[in-house]
Amino acid sequence: MLLFDDIRDSIIRTCRSLALDVSAKDLDTDRTGHADFSLKLFRFSGKPGFEKLMQGLLNELGKEKYVSSVSLDGKYLNIKIRERSYLDIMDTSLKEKGIFPDTFQDPDRVLVEHTSTNPTGPIHIGRARNSIVGDSLARILKRYGYRVTTQYFVNDTGKQVMGLYLGYLKSPSRIIDIQHLLEGYRKVYREIEEDKSKEKEIEALIKKYESGEPTVVREVHEICTVMLKGITTSLSRIGIKIDDYVWESGFLKSQEMDDVLSSLSDNIKSENDAQFIELSNGSKVFLRRADGTSLYTLRDLAYHKFKSLNYDWLIDVLGEDHRDYAKSLVEILQDMVNLRSKISFVFYSFISLDSGKMSTRSGNVVTLDELIEKAEQNALEIVKSKRPDLPDGDLRKIANAVAVSAIRFQIAKINLGKELVFKWSEALNLEGDSAPYIMYSYARTTKILKEASTDGETSNVFDQYERSLLRMLYLYPYSLQAAKDGLRVDPIASYLLELVRSFNDFYNNCRVVGSGEHEVKRAKIVNIYRHVLQDACYLVGINLLDEM
RNA sequence: GGGCACGUGGCCUAGCCUGGAUAGGGCAAUAGCCUCCUAAGCUAUAGAUCAGGGGUCCAAAUCCCCUCGUGCCCGCCA
Incomplete structure (x- = not known):
């Protein structure tokens, strides 16, 4: 099982300690931007003593060290988490265990x-x-x-x-x-x-x-x-x-x-x-x-x-x-x-193919080898045009990683229940929701971490880009849980895309190298990002490269 | 005919299990952004009767029923 400082679990425990019988489904990892976690109160409002209970809950949650603010907005209790808690939980886990989240060996x-x-x-x-x-x-x-x-x-x-x-x-x-x-x-x-x-x-x-x-x-x-x-x-x-x-x-x-x-x-x-x-x-x-x-x-x-x-x-x-x-x-x-x-x-x-159902006997097939070869060829042309400075061997290495990762990711990201119609144009597309999109952001971290320092005083001021990235990173274990529970791969793929989007926002708005008081903090965030990316990419079969 | 899946902008897809605050992305289109950590990136604009109908509920893309469409199964094949 996953071992990490589960803030959601902790919030639930606090609610229960005040005799508010909430379950995991009452507590969303909010997607609307109102909060980090939001507790749906529809089930509880209107019951006797509700107002008093809320007062007590606001008070108790406000005392938690990882909570930066908690407020009652209509039928939602919105909880914001301290950026520093996110950062420390993950940073410590990486420093002490080399992994986030850590796991407990299941005997099964x-x-x-x-x-x-x-x-x-x-x-x-x-x-x-x-x-x-x-x-x-x-x-x-x-x-x-x-x-x-x-x-x-x-x-x-x-x-x-x-x-x-x-x-x-x-x-x-x-x-x-x-x-x-x-x-x-x-x-x-x-x-x-x-x-x-x-x-x-x-x-x-x-x-x-x-x-x-x-x-x-x-x-x-x-x-x-x-x-x-x-x-x-x-x-x-x-x-x-x-x-x-x-x-x-x-x-x-x-x-x-x-x-x-x-x-x-x-x-x-x-x-x-x-x-x-x-x-x-x-x-x-x-x-x-x-x-x-x-x-x-x-x-x-x-x-x-x-x-x-x-x-x-x-x-x-x-x-x-x-x-x-x-x-x-x-x-x-x-x-x-x-x-x-x-x-x-x-x-x-x-x-299936445009030409109908795939069948080895009839010959109406696209073999995996065929796909790999075309994908590599395609990737090689692209990488050649983007990186004319690199030697041939490096170009081939990059093209291979890109092609293989793209093939696996394209399959992994789609819900298994959906029938697919294979189209070459889509299979060879390396932009948007694709493996290279993810790989590229990883390559960016290489240079940043080569030049920035993760040692020293960590600033306690966080802007919105740092905050959302930290939050997305922290949510990784929940996607792992969903993938394991549902025996599905696509939750990891979806998570990766959302995480990278968040990183790109950060990258475009927050300079790391030479950012003075922000540098150590930002470098730490980038370092966590790099680790989570490695972790999740391995699961969906994306091969990361330091440079591309 | 019976059973099981799937149906979300032109195309692809997330969200559905566990109902809740403006339905997220991507491709294609249009207009922009490289003296500044890699532009495989970013910003903006446009584009959605969440297949259709009914029901439950304070609240439905999400749960239930019906209809339609697509795929799969109904072998002394695997």
């Missing part, structure tokens, strides 16, 4: 499963939404204090992958590289589209594979490894590294599979030899085909059983098409398998 072990895309082709930007969000979520939970591991469930079992394998078998060259495999895969599905009966070939392969025929097992593994390598290489280019890769085929004959099957045994029914479970709403969830081969649900149940052995909280990042699936999975796991771990799902809506 959290597993974030993300990406888990079929290794049947290069990862495209639609799937990358899963990876980007999953990776940031893991970082956020870790920052919050959990012990977090990320996992990729590698699908090397089932129809899609056997389709890939079939494409390989049918290719004249039998070359195992991404391009050849992908072509073979697409060809197989084109043929199936024309003639459904061709699926039989895939079914026959599944049977051979699940019965453990050595050549098949070896070749499928080799093919999946090559495809997976392509995906993980793409992901690493945007700073995503997944801790563990767990292969689906490993569960076909496993202790977890046996455990799941024995837990379910009373509930398994069959229909023409195919096995299924009936859920409370009457729907059937099939576990095995009539030919005895396994279905995804069964393997996924075993995988979840496996995860629950080592983790207290399982988080799955899934596409919105998995919403109903997840519901049935949870029903089975909780009611029949008696899984103890807490399970949460994070769903994201799809990214």
Whole structure:
């Protein structure tokens, strides 16, 4: 959990000590500019003794060392905080702990499963939404204090992958590289589209594979490894590294599979030899085909059983098409398998193209690699024109950081429930609410702190720009809390944009270097800003540069 | 047909969970700002029936109901 001098909490405690039963939702971090915190009194006004209670509260809050003023404005109690309290709380935390806010190590072990895309082709930007969000979520939970591991469930079992394998078998060259495999895969599905009966070939392969025929097992593994390598290489280019890769085929004959099957045994029914479970709403969830081969649900149940052995909280990042699936999975796991771990799902809506739905099979895709390359090219041109003074190596380094950060931020800032239509013009735009906007303000702090001093007497006079920036900085833990509570990344992104806006105001109005009595105080504020920026940017995958 | 999401200026988006003081930003447009810590920035102007209708409430973008639009799901695929 987050450890910091929580002023909101303190105000609530003071209210309660006077028998005013307020909760967190009564106390806003005010956005209207009336105050730093405002207490909504609508619920309480009109009750007997209200006036007297307010008098007492004004008095008590006024005595708090961090309160600079408190006033009753209509149905609001407006509280302003001393700038110096903000400054000292954060400055001290950074000096003593090197971090703001500090965290307490939570014993819970959290597993974030993300990406888990079929290794049947290069990862495209639609799937990358899963990876980007999953990776940031893991970082956020870790920052919050959990012990977090990320996992990729590698699908090397089932129809899609056997389709890939079939494409390989049918290719004249039998070359195992991404391009050849992908072509073979697409060809197989084109043929199936024309003639459904061709699926039989895939079914026959599944049977051979699940019965453990050595050549098949070896070749499928080799093919999946090559495809997976392509995906993980793409992901690493945007700073995503997944801790563990767990292969689906490993569960076909496993202790977890046996455990799941024995837990379910009373509930398994069959229909023409195919096995299924009936859920409370009457729907059937099939576990095995009539030919005895396994279905995804069964393997996924075993995988979840496996995860629950080592983790207290399982988080799955899934596409919105998995919403109903997840519901049935949870029903089975909780009611029949008696899984103890807490399970949460994070769903994201799809990214489509102007030309329609993205699909690896049809080829209507923008791959992550393609996006990275164009973004880097675009960034390089821009940085070249802005910084003709820099050597080529530096230009490339900057362009890379800008491109990667911009890609991640553009995805991270959007609420997951929204469908996105990918547009190149937007993806390549590096102005406004974008990563470089944030990175640029960071670069400014480098020079300021190089030239200004943070040692010495700190002035006690604060102007409105210093005040709003300090306040925004202080609000960081609340955004962290919101992100963790909602398993969302966008609160951090929104916070960052608002914070940078506040810094830009400050920068344009408050000279730091050579500002006499203000210099130490302002340099301290800039230093805190730099730390909070580093902290939050890491969470959303923005790579900061000292110079750009 | 049933279920689940989403709908905020021309375009993109925050706020919705937990109702409350003028609905924040950005892109595009127009007019400005670099002898002064980086102009990837800043200032100003213009642009919003918060999809539509009804309800609850002292108070609704926010909660409830209905309608419309969009996406997704309803496989012995994953």
